[in-house]
Amino acid sequence: MSGCERLIDAGRRQFLRGSAFAAAGAAASATLPGNAVAQTASPAMARVVYPSNRLANVADLTVNEPLDVAYPDDTATGVLLKLGTKVEGGAGPDEDIVGFSTVCPHKGYPLVYSADDRTLNCPGHYSRFDCEAGGQQIWGQATQNLPQYALRVDEKGDIYAEGVDELIYGRLSNVL
Numbered sequence: 786m787s788g789c790e791r792l793i794d795a796g797r798r799q800f801l802r803g804s805a806f807a808a809a810g811a812a813a814s815a816t817l818p819g820n821a822v823a824q825t826a827s828p829a830m831a832r833v834v835y836p837s838n839r840l841a842n843v844a845d846l847t848v849n850e851p852l853d854v855a856y857p858d859d860t861a862t863g864v865l866l867k868l869g870t871k872v873e874g875g876a877g878p879d880e881d882i883v884g885f886s887t888v889c890p891h892k893g894y895p896l897v898y899s900a901d902d903r904t905l906n907c908p909g910h911y912s913r914f915d916c917e918a919g920g921q922q923i924w925g926q927a928t929q930n931l932p933q934y935a936l937r938v939d940e941k942g943d944i945y946a947e948g949v950d951e952l953i954y955g956r957l958s959n960v961l
Contacts, residue, residue: 833960835948840884841865843877843942851898854884856934856946857960861953862887862895863934865944868903872917876936876944884934884946885920886953891927893954905931932959
């Protein structure tokens with residue numbers, strides 16, 4: 786499935802972060818008299834420290850068959866996929882292993898994998914997410930892409946998740 790190469794993948798956090806910086810800049814410039822230059826320290830961005838969890842081994846995966854996992858904790862359902870073709874953000878020797886949350890970011894319905902078109906699909910409001918394009922939403926009511934795991938594969942073939950790029954539905958933080 787080919788998509789528009791000009792789409793911008795900006796998640797909710799990235800949009801809100803940019804909006805906050807713009808608002809802060811506008812407020813600061815409005816309070817400066819004349820041409821005075823403000824000398825303020827910028828606050829450090831809050832950074833979530835994710836656990837590095839072993840999810841599986843490359844030998845546990847079969848091309849185009851999902852493997853159920855949980856990350857960043859036992860209550861966060863997810864899936865590992867070996868797609869069989871190199872994808873952006875893919876891990877492993879063939880750069881074809883990806884992992885996603887299987888909770889729809891729209892209303893929290895459990896997602897179902899479709900091997901035919903390599904998408905994760907929501908039975909609630911029909912959102913669809915492209916696993917070959919980093920979980921990008923391709924249809925439906927969701928307003929953000931599917932949270933994707935940052936994966937690392939070690940020399941023994943063990944697959945570790947070390948972060949999530951979007952907020953998992955229903956949480957104020959991805960890490961409890």
